[in-house]
Amino acid sequence: MPAQTTLAPEILVPKLGDYLVERQIILPAQLVEALVLQKRRRESGENALLGDILVEAGVLDRRTLDQAITVQIMQLRNALQESNRSLEQKVALRTQELQIALNKLSELDRMKSNFIASISHELRTPLTHIKGYQELLLAGAMGKLTPTQEETIGIIRNASERLERLIDDLISISQISRGEAGLKISVLDIKSIVTQALTRNQAAAEKKSIQITSNVADGLPKVKGDTHKLLWVISHLLENAIKFTPNEGRVSLEVWQLDKQVQIAVKDTGIGIPSIKYEEIFEPFHQLDSSASRKYGGTGIGLTLAKQILEAHDATIQVQSQPGAGSTFKITLK
Numbered sequence: 001m002p003a004q005t006t007l008a009p010e011i012l013v014p015k016l017g018d019y020l021v022e023r024q025i026i027l028p029a030q031l032v033e034a035l036v037l038q039k040r041r042r043e044s045g046e047n048a049l050l051g052d053i054l055v056e057a058g059v060l061d062r063r064t065l066d067q068a069i070t071v072q073i074m075q076l077r078n079a080l081q082e083s084n085r086s087l088e089q090k091v092a093l094r095t096q097e098l099q100i101a102l103n104k105l106s107e108l109d110r111m112k113s114n115f116i117a118s119i120s121h122e123l124r125t126p127l128t129h130i131k132g133y134q135e136l137l138l139a140g141a142m143g144k145l146t147p148t149q150e151e152t153i154g155i156i157r158n159a160s161e162r163l164e165r166l167i168d169d170l171i172s173i174s175q176i177s178r179g180e181a182g183l184k185i186s187v188l189d190i191k192s193i194v195t196q197a198l199t200r201n202q203a204a205a206e207k208k209s210i211q212i213t214s215n216v217a218d219g220l221p222k223v224k225g226d227t228h229k230l231l232w233v234i235s236h237l238l239e240n241a242i243k244f245t246p247n248e249g250r251v252s253l254e255v256w257q258l259d260k261q262v263q264i265a266v267k268d269t270g271i272g273i274p275s276i277k278y279e280e281i282f283e284p285f286h287q288l289d290s291s292a293s294r295k296y297g298g299t300g301i302g303l304t305l306a307k308q309i310l311e312a313h314d315a316t317i318q319v320q321s322q323p324g325a326g327s328t329f330k331i332t333l334k
Contacts, residue, residue: 015072016050016051016068016069016072017031017034017035017050019068019071019072020054020060020068023068025060025064025068026054026059026060030054030057030059033057034050034053034054034057034059035050037053037057038050038053041053051065051068051069119170120167120170120171121171123163123167124167127160127163127164127167130156130160131157131160131164134153134156134157134160137149137153138150138153138154138157169301169302169305170301172305172309183225183226183229183312183313184226184227184228185224185225185226186224186225186226186227187222187223187224188222188223188224188225188227188230188333189227190216190220190223190255190262190264191216191220191255193227193230193231193234194214194216194234194253194255194264196231196235197231197234197235197238197253198212198214198238198253200235200238200239201235201238201239201242204239204242204243205242205251208242208245208246208247208248208249209247209248210242210245210247210248210249210250210251211248211249211250211251212238212242212250212251212252212253213250213251213252213253214252214253214254214255215252215253215254215255216254216255217255217256217257219257220255220256220257220262221257221260221261221262223262223333223334225313225315225333226309226313229309230309230313230333232306232309233306233309233310233331234253234264234266234331236302236303236305236306237266237306237329237331238251238253238266239302240302240303240329241266241267241268241270241327241329242268244268244270244271244327245268245269245270245271245326246269246270246271249268249269249270250268250269251266251267251268251269252265252266252267252268253265253266253267254267258332260334261332261333261334262332262333263330263331263332263333264330264331264333265328265329265330265331266328266329267326267327267328268326268327268328269325269326270326270327271323271324272321272322272323272324272325272326272327273319273321273322273323273327274321274323275321275322278319278321281303281319282303282304282307283304310331313333314334315331315332315333315334316331316332317329317330317331317332318330318332
């Protein structure tokens with residue numbers, strides 16, 4: 001067994017010597033002497049093997065060494081096989097535990113989506129009553145209102161409309177979470193969508209003296225998608241850009257072609273986002289400033305919903321930002 005006498009001893013040096021002593025094939029003193037000699041040879045640059053040194057010293061013969069090495073190899077192989085079996089069992093058990101945990105998370109996520117959908121639908125009924133009585137009051141059906149009363153009802157109507165948009169968003173996010181995106185696919189008119197999104201947010205920009213501009217390239221390729229939902233996404237990105245940009249700042253909306261894809265970018269000169277927070281902003285019900293006294297309002301589901309809508313279109317959204325230097329949200333439509 002030449003291969004074993006030249007290779008295996010080098011691997012088994014610590015155990016080979018112990019095995020030979022335990023079996024009383026060699027004496028402890030002979031092992032120590034061989035190890036000292038091996039160390040000297042290696043220090044001089046020689047590749048000295050313990051087994052070869054013992055044979056050269058006449059302490060044991062080559063056959064006995066080969067037998068000892070064979071036993072060591074068999075023991076190592078058995079130990080390795082046992083270790084592999086133990087590892088496979090642990091991996092199988094851990095995989096089972098992870099699958100159970102995943103199933104629980106999926107069930108919790110489903111229950112959460114159903115709960116959100118149920119509560120959102122229940123909120124519609126009292127909101128419908130509130131809106132109905134608002135219109136009756138403003139129409140004078142219950143008597144003439146004073147200017148102050150009209151102004152108060154107007155504030156209530158604005159709050160009702162905001163609540164209605166929130167309910168719509170909650171229902172949408174619960175539907176998409178359950179795989180019910182309900183997209184109405186058609187050929188998109190990108191320019192029309194951009195124009196509508198800008199119109200929706202123009203008043204908010206003017207209120208903060210924010211300059212809002214657009215640059216839409218000509219000859220854009222045809223893109224298919226849900227016009228209403230993509231309009232919501234772009235409008236929401238503009239709304240966020242305006243909200244997080246200080247007075248007299250700038251917001252721009254750019255659309256161009258890259259290869260056969262359409263790129264849409266919403267840029268602002270706002271407060272910016274730390275790079276380590278890029279993923280967090282797309283988490284549901286999450287805001288970077290979660291304190292009770294936070295400056296900027298919102299529920300933290302807008303970007304989550306935007307990302308889910310885009311993923312349902314096989315589209316992507318990316319963010320580039322730096323604190324104090326503004327943000328850029330870029331959409332890629334295929």
